[in-house]
Amino acid sequence: MFNTACQSSDDAEGEATKREALRKNCLARVAQKDIAGATDELDALMRTGALEPEECDSHGAQLESIAIVEGLLADDMPDELDAEVSR
């Protein structure tokens, strides 16, 4: 009985360590992509248990796509855009 309980405790601890490693790995990968605020957002979700570490990459990829879209229009010059309509 004692051994089983001890073993379960070890398993749980091992699982927690594994999850923490997965979490850190994912956050590091996302950080490499330099997406503003992404690691903070993902870390907050994972710490509350809303996001599994295995899902972190997928969520990070969505954040990356959002950053790309925002970058495509950032700082556009209106005079270049509206030349035709205001003609």
Add this chain to the structure above:
Amino acid sequence: MRAALLTFAALSLATTTAHAQCLTDTERTQFELEVRQLLGTSDLTNAELHHHVFSRLGFGHNPRRGDAYDRRATAQRRALAETIATRLYQSRSPRNGVGQNLAGLEDATREAPFSRFVYRLADQSIDEAYSEVRNASLELSRLRALLDAETDPTERARLQAELRLAQRVRSRINGDARNAAAAYRVALMTSATNVAVGDQIHEFWRNHFNIDATKTTWASIDYDKTLKRHQCGTFYELLTASAKHPAMLMYLDNFRSRRGRINENYGRELLELHTLGDDTLQFYSQQDVIDAANALTGWGIQFTEVAPGQHTARFAFYRGGHVPEALTMFDDSPRGVPLTLPAMNNGQGAPLEDAVQRGEALLEYLANHASTKQNICKKLSTWLLGHRSGGVVRGCVDAWGTDGDLAAIYRYFLTHPDLYRSEGWTKNTFLLKHKNAQELAVGAFRAAGLPVFDLGNLQRLVATSAQLGIPPARYPPPTGYSDERTHLSPGVLIRFGAFVHEQVDTSRLRLEVDGVALQGDALEQWVRDRIVNARAGADAETRHQRLLALSDRLVRDVYNQFGLPGRKARALHFALNRPDVRDSDGTTQDPLHTHFHLLLGHSSALRK
């Protein structure tokens, strides 16, 4: 509340019913027969019937098109029926020539590094268009990184100049994408045949599932083409094509919506505009709007660089961004019919190969909802018939059936007697459906027979439509422009009058009166001759009656070529009855000014 509980497992995905053409050959034959019978019994004259069909099932009469009205032709009604059937049969066919022709237009005043082919994106795939913008953005990022690392003042100044130029190049590409989207929209309408069933239906759906190219730039034209490809399938297929397209994902921000950061924009418009309609019937609640957004979280765009400088943009489901919990929707509204979406892969619901099916199940539920059928049928009825009486809407809902076969719905409307007769209205009001500002400008352009693939003409038309209140491809609200409320405010009419006047002044206007093409000076002379004749040798009352008759004639014969219904044309005097344009002192007006007033049915011109 209805007790029926729809579960995810009970919702099978809609089967694909799209034909290679919009109708089968058998359906086409039957449809043509039905239309021929209706045209044969219509109480409209041949000319009225043609103008009416050209306005409702097209964008106004263009006397240069092969299917133009020819009063000398034999078997006119039979030929018209055959044309309507052919156009519906072909109505999902892409019109590749439009993009190709636009892409070839060159602005010689442009200098490198800006492309001279200002509408080139009209003939690009979505990947090519995206790659142009993306590469320009990557170049900007590269230069910014260099500038950040540089300390030498001379080199920094050089890099800053390069950066400014790169920014202008990127802005110009985005601008070209928007302008190409606008040109594409008006070119589709101005280059269409006189009977243009497919293009009118396309315009309806493009307006129903509206996007704004200001925001969607490179994805806009592909979105238009995607809607047209799906317009003869089921409504579910069309709705899904719209929901998953990068343009719609960007326009209503669904690509941003993710676990922890829900964006309700698309969820709300999906329910309020695209499917169920406004909540007057209490089919859904604010919580359902939030849950719709939840069901569609993780729907985004995947950008991939497949080769150096070559990028792709595709719909993608980001599982990590999806809210995985079970959802029960539409259960707290008075008339809601509950829908349950099981939790994602929790072992309790149906096995899900891909959790994107949760969102698809919601779309299918909405596509087949009774309120959606009512909402769409009312809008289509107004669009095509000009009214939405209960009987017509009920007929459309019946045609919708269980699978939402859009071709069957189009057939219902195109074989409705109200489309081809004046019964129920007076003879003079059968044309009463109001043209919106865009249709007005396009109708004038078509009546004038102007070359479509001309840079100056297209730019002028886009600018005119924008000034009149409907910027092509860039109408901002998700509602799309109104089909029921006229856009013809006095200010709009003044601008439209100026547009007509400009066409006359530059001898660009070509109208057909009494079977004779009149252009520029000839048109002005034609108008002046008739004014002189009307005034000659008669007392004041007779002159007045003659001028009124002339006005009616102009309104009917000339103005209809601009695609404007008669009553609306007469209402134009409200616009012109202003001190800045009214000839208040009774002195002789500039002949063109007189002509301009007459063209617009101006009452003060008639009193002279």
